[in-house]
Amino acid sequence: MPSIVLAARAALLASLVSLAACAASAPRDPPPADTPLLLVSIDSFRASYLDLGLTPNLQRIADQGVRAQWINPSYPTQTFPNHYTLVTGLRPDHHGVIHNMMRDPELGRFRVNDPAAIGEERWWNGGEPIWIGAQNAGLRGATMLWPGGEAPNHGQHASRRRAFDPKISEMARVEQVLKWLDEPAATRPHVTALYFDSLDKQSHDYGPNSAQARAAMQRIDTALGRLIDTLAARGELDRTNLIVVSDHGMAEVAPEHRIAVEDMVTVQEAVVTSTGQSIGIAPNKGYEAQVERRLLGKHDHYECWRKGELPARWQYGTHPRIPPIVCQMQEGWDAIEREVLAKARPGQTRGSHGYDPALPSMRAIFIARGPAFRQGATIPAFDNVDVYPLLARLLGIVPAKNDGDIAPLLPALKAQAAESAEATEKK
Known part of the structure; x- marks a missing residue:
């Protein structure tokens, strides 16, 4: 008899714990069904x-x-x-x-x-x-x-x-x-x-x-x-x-605040996975050290890091899709393919985002x-x-x-x- 009582008490306790856990995880104040x-x-x-x-x-x-x-x-x-x-x-x-x-x-x-x-x-x-x-x-x-x-x-x-x-x-x-x-x-x-x-x-x-x-x-x-x-x-x-x-x-x-990504790194050296303001660069096999020497650190209008060494406040750099090197343009500067730059309207002010949050x-x-x-x-x-x-x-x-x-x-x-x-x- 005592064992049955103990078992019942244990079951009741487990049930209460389960209900408490559900209550803790459930959202508060559920809205009326007709509140879009x-x-x-x-x-x-x-x-x-x-x-x-x-x-x-x-x-x-x-x-x-x-x-x-x-x-x-x-x-x-x-x-x-x-x-x-x-x-x-x-x-x-x-x-x-x-x-x-x-x-x-x-x-x-x-x-x-x-x-x-x-x-x-x-x-x-x-x-x-x-x-x-x-x-x-x-x-x-x-x-x-x-x-x-x-x-x-x-x-x-x-x-x-x-x-x-x-x-x-x-x-x-x-x-x-x-x-x-x-x-x-x-x-x-x-x-x-x-x-x-x-x-x-x-x-x-x-x-x-x-x-x-x-x-x-x-x-x-x-x-x-x-x-x-x-x-x-x-x-x-x-x-x-x-x-x-x-x-x-x-x-x-400003119209003159653009550089060609090909001037940052050559197609022989690396694949540029993204352009604009946050530039992704994947060095080609055998060119890893050369590309790092060329890019890492501060430049006139941008700065480059290894993906695992980006500023911590950006909370960015672990996902497999992020390439090995990321370069960030200064506010008001773009890095674009030379072919695209050639089509830009001369003297035209533009707008961009992609800069430091x-x-x-x-x-x-x-x-x-x-x-x-x-x-x-x-x-x-x-x-x-x-x-x-x-x-x-x-x-x-x-x-x-x-x-x-x-x-x-x-x-x-x-x-x-x-x-x-x-x-x-x-x-």
Whole structure:
């Protein structure tokens, strides 16, 4: 009899431990089933742009919700690595999308203008994007042109998706998202990721301070005005958690601030795996020592390191896709193939990103409004890996393994503010 009692007590104790573990790992404050989450990215929208007075609808979102001083992007400050970081919470060094241009021994070459590479899931399987995590939890996800959104992840696509097409206007992108959000509850996505690229394109071509870049900024803002006004007319705006981010900022590049990568290292000596601002170099067999002597250390407009010796604050240099040597250009300088340089318009100021994430020009935006967020609050800067834990919390799902920390974003949330006030009163 005593042995039976002891066994029963042991079983009860094991059950309680199991329940406690589940409670500890479960997300807090799961949202109502009818609270959509909408994540919007404006590629290359520098944090300081919000203060230019050109984007009244973005300002309206900030005034009605929360604004961060800025987001610190991950290294390298490129579009594809940082967009995948935002939705996985992993550094590029961990999710494997290590640059806009990269090579893999099995997969070959990756470029952002290669649809076949972009749609190949093995480039993306190093992280679990939020829409896949949501679907694994029984919810539905949608991606509208989001970098990485058109590729499957371990065989699974978002339930609603549109592949990237620069010809789709800003307004047409918003209209498609509004159609998805107008579907019946049985099919409507719980989380939608919407991407705008025109500011990035115009900033690259004409510079971040150009009339063309400002016009793109205003077109995007007008489209966002259509989004929030339509949601408000439907009675859905105040039950939608809306977050607007960017991947990085943009710096101005003077016409003469460009060098040819062939002047850094010859094709006989090495393969250049990426160009632009973060330059990847893989020495050819037999040329390793020669290339290191030529490149390592500081130069007039760039500095080079072995991959394992990059600045620790960049948290970059362990992934197999990162080549043996990485050179980082100084702000406002590009390294491009000589053939491409020959086609450049003489005297044309351009824009570039890909520089040190600590530079003010690389700072990204974060604003948010909705039932989960406080109103009229400004929070300190945080790293972009921290966005993913927030997304998971808002969806009420257990986050996948990630490098982020939700703590910097808790002051943005109404529930956290209420808990803090209650704790203060008790003291």
